[in-house]
Amino acid sequence: MTTDPSLGAIISERRQLINLAYRLLGTLADAEDVVQETYARWYALSRAEQDAIASPGAWLTTVASRICLDLLGSARARRERYVGEWIPEPLPEGGRAGDPADRVTLDESVSMAFLVVLDAMTPAERVAFVLHDVFRYPFAEVAEIVGRTPAACRQLASSARRRVRDARVPVTPAEERAEVVRNFKRAWETQDIKALVGLLDPGATVIADGGGVVSAALHPIEGAEEIARYLATLAEHAPALGLLERTVNGQPGLVVRDSGRTEAVMAFEVAAGRITCIWAVRNPEKLRPWTDS
Secondary structure, X not given: OOOOOOHHHHHOOHHHHHXXXXXXXXXXXXXXXXXXXXXXXXHOOOHHHHHOOOOHHHHHHHHHHXXXXXXXXXXXXXXXXXXXXXXXXXXXXXXXXXXXXHOOOOOHHHOHHHHHHHHOOXXXXXXXXXXXXXXXXXXXXXXXXXXXXXXXXXXXXXHHHHHHHHHOOOOOOHHHHHHHHHHXXXXXXXXXXXXXXXXXXXXXXEEEEOOOOOOOOOOOEEXXXXXXXXXXXXXXXXXXXXXXXXXXXXXXXXXXXXOOEEEEEEEEEEEOOEXXXXXXXXXXXXXXXXXXX
């Protein structure tokens, strides 16, 4: 039995494709579907067609990016049917359990705050920006993928860059972020309203995603005191609630468990020593990587 020497090179692209598709789509499940479809299209080619492709890796990236672009174009209609707020799927440290080829590299470009900004972009902005600014593809190659001129892609990336810059908060050292989240955990566990309010920025926001599958606040909760009371009420109604400090998309976060089940994953944005935003993902479909964490 002979082994195709190019097979290993093709399969080795899988992790790069997963990383790209997750940043473009915001959910691991969709990213995996895109990568599967990309490989299906590769293996649907004849051997002669495969051999004629000078750079299989570039071909796979182009196909995956175009599939993502199509999915992003149809996402608006899907979101209109989504119950409540939509939040990107949170990832544990290491990206996920299982095959190393499926792990997403956790860096600033997959922080929850960054993914939320990406989600507000147009599909073309998002693809152009991620390919160029995150994965360092030249605009000539981005143009072929997006189907626009290199100049147009530069404009798209520039517009996306402004969105990121406008949403960016001053960088807080990792140790300080972790300490704020740890203090928040203690205050919530003890239902210390005063301490919770002190840890929250006066204009802080909680955004929850239940997807209509489980109960969750349908609209953002705003204001430190309002959030503190909301959290205290949750603790009162769930005496078996447990909070675990975990890395969420490369940042300090919390996993909320009730009677041993993962009920939510919380990501935080911290600025000037206070929490400015909490993203709480409750939709079970987005908690698959956390069920055994």
